[in-house]
Structures are given as structure tokens and as C-alpha cells.
Amino acid sequence: MIRLENIHKSYRMGKNKLHVLKGIDLHIKQGELVSIMGSSGSGKSTLLNIIGILDNYDEGKYFLDKTLIKGLSEKKAAFYRNKMLGFVFQSFNLIPFKNAMENVALPLYYQKIPRKKRNKKALEYLEKMGLRPWAEHLPNELSGGQKQRLAIARALITRPKVILADEPTGALDSKTSMEVMELMRQINHEGITMIIVTHEQDIAEQTDRIIHLKDGRIENDAISTETKQKVFETLVEEEAAVV
Amino acid sequence: MIIDRDKWQEIFSTINKNKLRTFLTGFSVAWGIFMLIILLGSGQGLQNGVQHQFANDATNSLWIYQGLTTKPYQGMNAGRKIQFTNADYIRTKNLDSRINHISGRSRVGSKTISYKNNYGSYSIRAVDPAHRFIENTIITKGRFLNRMDLEHFSKVVVIGNAVDKDLFKHGANPIGKYVKIGDIPFEVIGVFKAAGGNGEIRKVFIPVSTAQRVFNGGNRLDQIAFTVGNATLAQTKQIEKEVRYEFARAHHFDPADRRAIHISNNLADYEKVMNLFLGIRIFIWIIGIGTIIAGIVGVSNIMMIVVKERTKEIGIRKALGATPRSIIGLILLESVVITSLAGYLGLMAGVGLLELVNKYMPPTDFFRNPQANLSIALIAMALLVIAGAIAGFIPAKNAASIKPIDALRDE
Numbered sequence: 001m002i003r004l005e006n007i008h009k010s011y012r013m014g015k016n017k018l019h020v021l022k023g024i025d026l027h028i029k030q031g032e033l034v035s036i037m038g039s040s041g042s043g044k045s046t047l048l049n050i051i052g053i054l055d056n057y058d059e060g061k062y063f064l065d066k067t068l069i070k071g072l073s074e075k076k077a078a079f080y081r082n083k084m085l086g087f088v089f090q091s092f093n094l095i096p097f098k099n100a101m102e103n104v105a106l107p108l109y110y111q112k113i114p115r116k117k118r119n120k121k122a123l124e125y126l127e128k129m130g131l132r133p134w135a136e137h138l139p140n141e142l143s144g145g146q147k148q149r150l151a152i153a154r155a156l157i158t159r160p161k162v163i164l165a166d167e168p169t170g171a172l173d174s175k176t177s178m179e180v181m182e183l184m185r186q187i188n189h190e191g192i193t194m195i196i197v198t199h200e201q202d203i204a205e206q207t208d209r210i211i212h213l214k215d216g217r218i219e220n221d222a223i224s225t226e227t228k229q230k231v232f233e234t235l236v237e238e239e240a241a242v243v
Numbered sequence: 244m245i246i247d248r249d250k251w252q253e254i255f256s257t258i259n260k261n262k263l264r265t266f267l268t269g270f271s272v273a274w275g276i277f278m279l280i281i282l283l284g285s286g287q288g289l290q291n292g293v294q295h296q297f298a299n300d301a302t303n304s305l306w307i308y309q310g311l312t313t314k315p316y317q318g319m320n321a322g323r324k325i326q327f328t329n330a331d332y333i334r335t336k337n338l339d340s341r342i343n344h345i346s347g348r349s350r351v352g353s354k355t356i357s358y359k360n361n362y363g364s365y366s367i368r369a370v371d372p373a374h375r376f377i378e379n380t381i382i383t384k385g386r387f388l389n390r391m392d393l394e395h396f397s398k399v400v401v402i403g404n405a406v407d408k409d410l411f412k413h414g415a416n417p418i419g420k421y422v423k424i425g426d427i428p429f430e431v432i433g434v435f436k437a438a439g440g441n442g443e444i445r446k447v448f449i450p451v452s453t454a455q456r457v458f459n460g461g462n463r464l465d466q467i468a469f470t471v472g473n474a475t476l477a478q479t480k481q482i483e484k485e486v487r488y489e490f491a492r493a494h495h496f497d498p499a500d501r502r503a504i505h506i507s508n509n510l511a512d513y514e515k516v517m518n519l520f521l522g523i524r525i526f527i528w529i530i531g532i533g534t535i536i537a538g539i540v541g542v543s544n545i546m547m548i549v550v551k552e553r554t555k556e557i558g559i560r561k562a563l564g565a566t567p568r569s570i571i572g573l574i575l576l577e578s579v580v581i582t583s584l585a586g587y588l589g590l591m592a593g594v595g596l597l598e599l600v601n602k603y604m605p606p607t608d609f610f611r612n613p614q615a616n617l618s619i620a621l622i623a624m625a626l627l628v629i630a631g632a633i634a635g636f637i638p639a640k641n642a643a644s645i646k647p648i649d650a651l652r653d654e
Contacts, residue, residue, distance in 0.1 A: 054562060054648040074567045074643070082564020093559045093651065097256040110564040115248060154563070 001065055001161060001193045002028040002051060008059035009046055020046045021057070022216035028195065030161070033188040035196045035204040037231060038213035039238045045166060047213065048197045052085055052164045053077045065161055082110050086155030086192075090167035092147040094139040094154075100126060101135040104153045111158065125153040129183070145176035152183060156192075163187065165196045169203055181206050201232050214238070254577045257549065268545040269585030272538035272630070276586045276623055279531030280593025280615045286527050288600075288613030290520045295611060301344075302513040304377045305479065307335070307467045307486060308505040316497040325494050325503050327464040334489055335467050339482050345469035346371035349451050349460045356402075356447065358410040358422045365406055366446050367424065369454030377468045378437070380448075385418040385433030392432075392450045398457070400429040403444035407434045424449070427457055471510070479510045535626065538582070539634045546578050546638035557642050558650020567643035574642050578635025579628055586627035590620060 009021040020043045028034055038044040049055035050062065053069055062069045064084060072080070087093075094103050101122045108118035126132050129149040139147055148168060155163050165184065169177035181203055188194045196207060204210050205228070212220035212231045222228045258265045312323045332347040351367035372388045374380070380387065383404060392399050400422065402410075411417045421428040429449065436444055454460055471479050483506050491498040550557070557570055597613050606612065615623075 049648050052562070054651070055646070078561065078564050078566045081562060087562050089651070093555070093562070095556055095559060097253075097260070106560070107563045110560075110566070110569065158564075 001030040001032075002026070002195075003063040004051075004060065005062075006060040007047075007050065007057050007062060009043075009050065009055075009057045020216050021050075023060070024216075024218060026211065026218065026221075028193060030193055031188070031191050033185065033194045033196075033206075033208045034211060035198055035207040035209070036211045036213060037197075037199060037204055037235060038219075039199075039235065039242065042213040043216045044197050044213045048164055048166055048195065051162075051195065052087060053081055078110070082107060082158060084161050086158065086160040086163040088148070088151050088155050088163065088165035088168045090170035092139070092151045092171070094147060094150060096139055099136050099138055100131060100142070100150055103139065103150060104157055107154060107158045121157060122153075125157050126150075129153045143176075144172050145179060148172060148176075148180050149183065152180070152187070156187065160192065162193045162195065165194065167198055168196060169198070169200065174202075177203065199235075201235075204228075204232075250573060250576060253573065254580055257553070257577065258581070261549075264545060264548075265581060268542050269581055269588075271541040272535065272582050272627070273585040273589030273592070275531065275534035275536075275538040276589035276627065277593045278534050279527070279623060280590055280619070281596060282527040282531055283524070283619055284593065284597040284613040284615045285610075286520065286523050287615065288610045289523070291612045291614075292607065292609040293516055293520075295606075297509070297513055297516075300378050300509055301376060301470045302509055303472065303474065303479070304468055304470045304509045305483060305486070306507040306509070307331075307490070308507070309465065310502045310505050312496045312500055313502040314497045314500045316500070317495050319495060323496075325490070325496065327467060329462045329464065331490070331493070332464060332467055334493060335469060335486065338485055338489055339471075341471050341474045341478065341482065342469045343472045344373040344376040345467065346374035346377055347451050347464035348374075348466040348468065349454045349458075349463060350465040351449075351454050351458050351460075354425050356406065356410065356422050356424050358417075358420060361410045361412065363406070363409045365403070367454070368446055368448045369451040369458075369460070370448055371451055374448070374468070375435075377470055380435045380437060383434050383436055384416075385431070387433055387435070388448060388450050393452050396453045396456050397450060398427065398429045398453055399432045399450065400424065401433040401435055401448040402431055403446045404434055404436045405444040406447055474510075476510055476514050479508055483508055532626075535630055539630045542578055542582055542631065542634035543637060545581075546574060546635050547641070549577070550574060550638045550642040553642070554645055554650045557645050558647045561645070561647035561650065570643045571639040574639035575632055575635040578638070579631035582631030582634060583624070583627050586624070586630070590623055594620065 004024050004026040007021055007024040008019070010017050010019040024047060036044045036047060046055065050057050053072065056071070064080065067080070069080065095106065098106070101119055104125055105118040105122035108121060123132065123135060126135050129152065131146060131149055131153065134142060134146065139150065142150065168184070169180055172180060177200075184194060184196070185206060196203065198204055208223065210220075210222045210228050210231050211218060212222065212234070219234070220227065220231050222231045307327075309325045309327050312319070312321050312325065315321050327347070329347065332345070336342065336345050349369040351369050353364050353366045355362055356365050370388070372390055372393060375387045385401070387401055388399065391397070402417065402422070407417050410422060411420070417431045417434060420431050422431055423429075435448070451464070455462060471482055474482065486506060487504065488498050490504050491500070494503070496503040560570065594615055597615060600613055
């Protein structure tokens with residue numbers, strides 16, 4: 001589903017060049033539940049943004065569902081984001097003046113689906129998320145967990161191939177975090193590929209595969225329980241070294 | 244796309260969120276349009292006033308007045324008076340095929356006119372039947388002079404409506420009654436009013452032939468007036484030249500002697516005044532558009548801030564699949580909506596004020612019926628939509644070029 005070949009990315013900071021990704025090779029198959037871990041500055045968010053076509057890359061090749069994603073026009077990029085990808089953000093990124101139903105229906109608006117049809121569909125997804133009674137509420141009238149479920153409903157409504165989540169539980173308490181993760185796993189079971197960037201061990205533990213980024217390179221690609229445990233240990237060491 | 248409910252909902256929700264800001268922005272545009280409409284309307288009022296004065300006389304008329312020579316010519320001294328006669332009337336009539344109505348006028352001056360016990364002093368105009376087309380005269384009762392009156396030296400008179408009111412009290416019908424001009428009875432055949440101002444109606448018209456016979460005029464005329472159909476200004480100038488040349492030959496004066504006869508060309512005067520108004524109108528448009536440009540800059544500024552404030556939202560939309568075009572459309576439409584709506588209010592306020600002035604201010608000689616006509620209103624509306632689009636263009640382009648990742652980082 002996702003194939004990255006020798007991806008490089010650097011940011012220009014005035015005169016300095018900051019090399020963030022230094023050759024990433026990664027293959028994620030359809031239906032995988034993957035987490036990306038790494039200390040801050042490891043390039044994990046940048047990687048997610050490139051996969052999400054929210055950012056471009058300098059070198060290498062990125063195939064999304066066998067399509068080469070490189071140097072796309074804004075219009076094409078918008079098309080792929082809309083059709084193939086769903087986003088879940090740490091800060092929810094809901095539109096404050098639209099009610100829950102309208103927020104969920106927004107991606108369908110950009111598919112030019114008629115208002116009635118997309119609102120009907122939005123209500124279906126709200127029902128699935130247990131948010132049906134809040135359909136007419138504005139985002140600021142909802143709790144953190146509700147907001148994130150709303151955001152997930154919005155990400156799901158276009159039936160995307162891949163869902164990208166950037167610290168989806170970062171703003172939630174541990175109980176709601178677990179509820180949200182449970183939801184994400186369910187969605188994954190329906191066959192949607194899911195990539196989660198997180199620094200929380202108990203979140204990463206629930207994913208099938210952990211990719212550990214360090215200094216713009218893949219340090220570890222862990223599937224078994226032992227290798228996963230090793231990733232967690234190295235991460236703790238990394239953080240200790242920073243302190 | 245335009246009647247998309249979501250787009251409108253979004254625009255009105257942002258407008259709603261910043262009512263004061265939107266109002267202040269809109270106000271500058273509304274004020275610009277308001278001023279433009281008031282200025283244009285007043286200009287029109289001024290023009291209507293002056294045009295109304297011209298309504299008195301046909302705008303295509305030329306008037307020949309006699310004068311004194313100022314140059315010696317063919318052995319004759321300067322200072323000689325040129326006297327017109329009936330021969331000059333014929334001469335002028337045959338001068339040019341474009342001359343369609345012509346009238347000689349003989350001076351009689353003011354005389355006492357009486358009917359029974361009522362009398363007054365009124366100025367007498369001795370004219371041709373064609374005169375009514377030269378000085379726009381509207382007959383309200385009876386008829387004007389005709390060719391028969393002229394040929395039979397009839398003692399008939401057409402009186403101004405003020406004369407009618409003075410002499411025939413209690414609404415008595417003046418037609419067929421005899422009034423005395425001096426001591427001579429004249430039959431009243433008609434009552435007239437002037438198309439222009441109020442000055443003309445204390446006058447009476449009698450046939451020029453009768454005047455020459457009754458009031459010792461001989462074959463003398465004092466003025467000759469004629470209209471030139473739809474001749475252009477250049478053509479009237481040509482006719483003017485012909486007149487001058489022909490009269491110079493007949494009366495033996497130097498054609499270069501501008502004082503021997505005077506020719507007043509109404510069309511030239513009319514066009515001069517109309518050109519003046521054209522100039523005023525252009526000036527008004529420049530001021531008005533300048534004011535609107537100030538408004539556009541204001542709207543553009545606000546839209547810049549709106550885009551800045553909505554950077555994150557735009558980023559979210561882009562992440563969800565919004566094309567740059569849909570983002571541009573959103574910002575442009577908002578800008579157009581603000582300017583059009585505000586402009587429309589300004590337009591209505593301006594037109595409303597003009598209507599009030601129109602209704603409650605009596606028309607004067609120089610100002611009447613101030614109005615901004617429909618075409619100006621339509622042009623103004625088109626201008627507003629264009630202005631809104633221009634105002635929104637740069638902000639919209641900025642919005643579209645926001646990278647979704649930058650937008651999402653924006654807090």
C-alpha cells in the first residue's frame with residue numbers, strides 16, 4: 001500500500017540546511033496497523049506528513065497504492081488526500097463554526113456530493129461513533145474524547161485506504177485514550193491501513209508493528225514482542241541521554 | 244457553485260463572528276458608492292436644470308441680429324446700422340436646404356392690452372407661424388398663428404397664459420374675444436405656455452405682416468431666427484458662414500466685420516454647455532472611483548487578516564481534500580459579498596437621498612430632478628462586484644498558496 005524508497009527531506013533554516021530524513025526505506029502493506037516512534041526531532045512527524053502528501057520530499061520515491069507521489073500539483077494532491085487518506089490529529093482540527101454533522105460531512109463536500117446525501121452519510125458515521133445525539137452540537141460543546149471520535153468519523157467518511165494519525169491520544173486522558181485506541185483497532189480490522197505517530201508506549205503496544213526513527217533513519221522495525229520491548233528500552237535511554 | 248449553501252453558510256458565519264470589523268470595512272465601500280451616486284445625481288440635477296433652460300428655444304436654432312458696422316467698406320463709413328427687411332427673410336430662407344423653420348421678427352415693444360376693464364402692459368412679438376418651432380411654444384387653448392393670418396394681415400393674437408389670467412377673469416374663455424392692443428382690436432385665437440422657464444408667458448404673438456402694417460413697420464424686420472433640422476455643429480457653423488457672407492453681399496459690409504450682424508448659434512452654446520457637463524461627469528467619476536479604490540484597499544486589508552486568521556482552517560480543509568480553486572473561491576466570494584452588500588446599501592442610501600431632494604426641494608433654474616439613472620446604478624453594481632473581486636484576489640491567492648503542513652502548524 002505504501003512504499004518509500006530512499007526518502008530524503010531537509011528544511012532550510014536561513015543559511016543552514018536541516019537534514020531531517022536521511023534515506024527512509026519502508027514498505028507498509030494493506031491492512032497493517034503501524035506506529036512510528038521516536039524522540040522529538042527524529043523526523044517522525046515529517047515522515048507522516050510526507051506519507052499524507054501534506055509535505056513534499058527532496059529525494060527518493062514514494063508510492064501510494066502503486067501511484068508515484070512526486071511533484072504533484074496542488075489539485076492532484078488534494079484529490080489523493082481526499083480519496084485515499086484520512087487524517088486524525090492531536091489537536092482534532094475540527095472547524096469551530098460547523099456542527100458535528102457538518103464537520104464529518106466536509107470531505108464529501110469536496111467530492112461534490114449533494115448536501116442531503118452527505119449529511120445522511122455523516123449521521124451514519126456519527127451513529128457508529130456513538131455521537132448521533134451530538135450531531136447538531138458545535139465542537140466546543142464536546143469533550144476531548146468526543147472530539148477525537150468526531151475527527152475519526154470525518155477521516156473515515158470517504159472510505160480511505162490509509163488513515164494517518166499524529167499523536168491521536170496526545171490531548172486525551174488515559175481512559176479516553178484507550179477507548180480511542182480500541183476504536184482505531186476496530187477500524188483497522190475492517191481492512192484500513194493505519195499509521196499512528198506516538199510517543200506513548202501503551203499506544204504503540206497495541207499496534208502490530210513499531211517503526212523506531214532516530215536522527216532521520218529507521219533504527220528499528222519491530223514486529224515481535226521482544227523487538228518491540230527493545231524499542232521501548234532504547235527510547236527510554238534516548239530520553240535519559242537528552243536529560 | 245454560487246448558490247452552494249455551505250459556501251454561504253461559511254461566509255456568513257465569518258461575517259457574523261466579526262460584525263464590527265465587517266461593518267467598518269463595508270462602510271468604506273458603502274461611503275464610496277454613496278458619494279459617487281450623490282455626486283452623479285447632483286451633476287445630473289445641474290444638467291437637467293440647464294437643459295430645461297435650453298428647452299425654451301430649439302437647441303438647433305440660429306438667431307441673426309442686426310448690428311453696426313465697425314469697418315469702412317466700399318466707400319461707406321463705419322458705424323452704419325444694418326437694417327433687415329423682408330428681403331432678408333427670403334434671402335435666408337433660400338440660403339440652405341437644411342433650414343427648415345424660419346421666422347422674421349419685427350420689434351413692436353411693449354403695449355397696453357385691454358379686455359373690458361382689465362388691462363396690462365405686455366411685450367408684443369411680431370413673428371411668423373414657424374416661430375413656434377424656434378422658441379418651443381406649447382398651445383394650451385385655440386391655435387397658433389398660421390399662414391393665412393400672415394397673408395391676410397389678420398388682426399389676431401396668441402396670448403401667454405399669464406396674459407390670459409390677467410385679462411380673462413374667472414376662467415372665461417378668451418378664444419374668439421377681442422382685446423385691444425393700443426387702440427386696435429385683435430381677435431384672440433390661442434393661449435400658449437413656454438416649454439422652458441416662466442419669462443415667456445407675459446407675452447403675446449401677432450403676425451409679423453400685421454405688425455408691419457399696423458404699427459408702422461414698413462417692410463422692416465429686426466431679427467431673423469431659424470432652425471437647421473438635425474445639422475451637426477460643423478454644419479451649423481457652415482450655415483453661419485453662409486449667412487454672414489450673403490448678408491455682407493446684400494448689405495454691403497465687410498464679411499470679416501463681426502459686428503455688422505450678430506449670429507447666435509444655439510447649438511454651439513448647447514454643445515458647449517453639454518461638453519462642460521461631460522467634463523463635470525468625468526471629474527465626478529474620477530472622484531467617485533478614487534473613493535471606491537480607498538474602499539477596495541480597506542476590504543483587501545481585511546481579507547488579508549481574514550486569511551491570516553483562517554490559516555489553520557484552510558490547512559484543515561486542504562488536508563481534507565480542498566483544491567486551491569475552492570479556497571480561492573471561498574475568499575473571493577466572501578470579498579465580493581461584503582463589497583456588494585455594503586455597496587448596495589450605499590447605493591440605496593444615495594438613491595434614497597436623491598429621491599428625497601427630488602420630492603421636497605422645488606426645482607430651480609439651475610437644479611432640478613437630481614437622479615442617478617438605472618444604467619449608472621447598474622454600472623456602480625458591476626463596479627462593486629469587480630471591486631470585491633480585486634479586493635479579494637491577493638488575499639485569496641495567499642490563502643491558496645498556504646501549504647497544508649504550514650497551516651496546520653499555525654496556532
